[in-house]
Amino acid sequence: MTFALLGVFVMQMYYIRESYNLKSQLFEQDINQALSAVVSKIQKRNVIRRINEKDVELQEREVSDIRAKTDSIVAFKERYKENQARRRQKLQQQVLQYLNEQDSIIQNNYLKPQIISEEDYAILANPKPNSNNTLTYKIDELRTSEGVVLSRQLSSNYTRKRPVIRLDKLPDSIIYLAFNPLDLRPQFITLPTIDPDLKTKFELEDAKAAHRYKLELERLYADTVKLLGSNGRNVMLLQDVAKEMANKDIPLEKRMPSQEDLDTLIKKELLGKNIDLNYNYWVTPSNNKGRVIYQNVSWPGSGALPKNTFQKVIFGNDLMITDPGMLYVSFPNKNSLIFNNMFVTLASSVGLLLVLLSIFAYTIYAIIRQKKLSEMKTDFINNMTHEFKTPVATIMIASEALKDPDLTPDKARVNRLAGIIYDENVRLGNHIERVLNVAKLDKKEMKLERRPVAINELITAVVDSMSLQLQKKDAEITLQLHAIPDVVIGDELHLSNMIYNLIDNANKYSLAKPKITIKTAKQPEAVYIEVSDQGIGMTKEQTKRIFDQFYRVPTGNLHDVKGFGLGLSYVNDIVGKMNGTIKVVSEKDRGTTFMIHLPLN
Numbered sequence: 001m002t003f004a005l006l007g008v009f010v011m012q013m014y015y016i017r018e019s020y021n022l023k024s025q026l027f028e029q030d031i032n033q034a035l036s037a038v039v040s041k042i043q044k045r046n047v048i049r050r051i052n053e054k055d056v057e058l059q060e061r062e063v064s065d066i067r068a069k070t071d072s073i074v075a076f077k078e079r080y081k082e083n084q085a086r087r088r089q090k091l092q093q094q095v096l097q098y099l100n101e102q103d104s105i106i107q108n109n110y111l112k113p114q115i116i117s118e119e120d121y122a123i124l125a126n127p128k129p130n131s132n133n134t135l136t137y138k139i140d141e142l143r144t145s146e147g148v149v150l151s152r153q154l155s156s157n158y159t160r161k162r163p164v165i166r167l168d169k170l171p172d173s174i175i176y177l178a179f180n181p182l183d184l185r186p187q188f189i190t191l192p193t194i195d196p197d198l199k200t201k202f203e204l205e206d207a208k209a210a211h212r213y214k215l216e217l218e219r220l221y222a223d224t225v226k227l228l229g230s231n232g233r234n235v236m237l238l239q240d241v242a243k244e245m246a247n248k249d250i251p252l253e254k255r256m257p258s259q260e261d262l263d264t265l266i267k268k269e270l271l272g273k274n275i276d277l278n279y280n281y282w283v284t285p286s287n288n289k290g291r292v293i294y295q296n297v298s299w300p301g302s303g304a305l306p307k308n309t310f311q312k313v314i315f316g317n318d319l320m321i322t323d324p325g326m327l328y329v330s331f332p333n334k335n336s337l338i339f340n341n342m343f344v345t346l347a348s349s350v351g352l353l354l355v356l357l358s359i360f361a362y363t364i365y366a367i368i369r370q371k372k373l374s375e376m377k378t379d380f381i382n383n384m385t386h387e388f389k390t391p392v393a394t395i396m397i398a399s400e401a402l403k404d405p406d407l408t409p410d411k412a413r414v415n416r417l418a419g420i421i422y423d424e425n426v427r428l429g430n431h432i433e434r435v436l437n438v439a440k441l442d443k444k445e446m447k448l449e450r451r452p453v454a455i456n457e458l459i460t461a462v463v464d465s466m467s468l469q470l471q472k473k474d475a476e477i478t479l480q481l482h483a484i485p486d487v488v489i490g491d492e493l494h495l496s497n498m499i500y501n502l503i504d505n506a507n508k509y510s511l512a513k514p515k516i517t518i519k520t521a522k523q524p525e526a527v528y529i530e531v532s533d534q535g536i537g538m539t540k541e542q543t544k545r546i547f548d549q550f551y552r553v554p555t556g557n558l559h560d561v562k563g564f565g566l567g568l569s570y571v572n573d574i575v576g577k578m579n580g581t582i583k584v585v586s587e588k589d590r591g592t593t594f595m596i597h598l599p600l601n
Helices: 001-109 118-123 196-228 230-245 259-272 334-341 343-403 411-442 457-467 467-472 492-507 567-577
Strands: 111-116 138-142 148-156 173-179 186-192 280-284 310-311 326-330 451-454 476-481 487-490 515-523 526-533 579-589 591-599
Touching: 001 173, 001 186, 001 196, 001 259, 001 310, 001 326, 001 334, 111 118, 118 138, 118 173, 118 579, 196 526, 259 343, 326 343, 334 343, 343 411, 451 457, 451 492, 457 467, 457 492, 457 515, 457 526, 467 476, 467 492, 487 492, 492 515, 492 567, 567 579, 567 591
Parallel strands: 476 515
Antiparallel strands: 111 173, 138 148, 173 186, 280 326, 310 326, 451 487, 515 526, 526 591, 579 591
């Protein structure tokens, strides 16, 4: 059975160790996967950060280019407006020159030419004049006697204010009121504001300039729209990022995210693997482990990494980066997590082992107890044989003596033999009664009477009944019966047997003259009984077993102590049935004291 238990224990230890190894492998696998995810996200974030930076640069460049194109368009429009203004100014100058030339011609060829407004022209040219708009004029001539005109003086009633001609608001034509030099008749002269040839020339120039302006403006707008397009910018963006990522000399610090982002990434990936442990981490360059970029605890130094430390290259060697960097993550409390995950396994294994150990211990205890019980029963049978054999032999001898015819006339001798037979029968009866009482107690068949019993009187009566036994050993007995009140509710017979057994043991287990003291005292709600002697005493191991059935204290070379080993077991049962308590205090070779508490009620 011991080998089987050891085998089960070894198998459980092997199973637990294998389970721990498996959990450790799974833990390492989860950690490596989590760190791989962290490294992957660091690389992606590095690319995204570079893309965003380049995107901002390209956006700023695009804004600058668009602003330049916009400025070019605005400048082009301004130049067009300036050219158009210069052409108009030139046109106005030529128109003014043209008008001055025509005015000079009209002034030279007509008399009193005046520029009139279109309103005056409408009034003066009305075919139905009235008193308000009649144009009158007068001619005074100076002639010779022969009728030769020497001079003429022309006067007119037209006295309106000459209208103002503005070059920026020229009418389609300018109207003159003049007098024909030949007949001095008034007439209207209409002068076109712009020479038709000049007008046609300038219209052609304006059309050509407008066409060139439109084409150039469309080209500028097309370039601007091309700048605003995303496809080209995206291609340029990816090309710039790829070129920069291929630059292997960029320091590790510029490729890494912030320490807060790194800590968040590690914690998030570990929680995703159901790993809620405190951890330490370090980020160092690959080629210089003495320099630490990020850390949450002090760097332990190269070659002295703590246990349960995992490492990962941040930027893989396939990128041919000069400084790919190393990420170290340490878990000081790795075993606590593994043992927590193994709690059910460990609890079931420990529970099974405890059950097996308990069964094993109980089995060994039962075997030893049965062995001791068997030995005690053998001793009991032997003692009982001796106890029964002596009175039986005595009765047999006395009976044979009574059969002798010579003894019949001797009545005194016959009476003495009859008394011996009677005493031995009583002795046999007492032995049998003790064994039967113990058997009844074991089977719980004994019913105790419940009557008032005076303990002090009962002890006195028992001592008196044992006076002959006590006198044989010249015993000295002291009674200190001070319990008042001393009446308990119990069975008088069994209480007397209890006192008898205690006094009998004190008498038997004393080597010289027995000195026995019996005390009673009143305690709250109880009567205290104490029986003490100065006999051979007992060891602590023996006091633990004296209330067991069939157990007898070894007496060494003393072989005259008779008994079955049932007396104190009987005493303990009686006290228990009366809801009392019994204790024993003993010291080897100095005596024994039994202390009993019996409730008054």
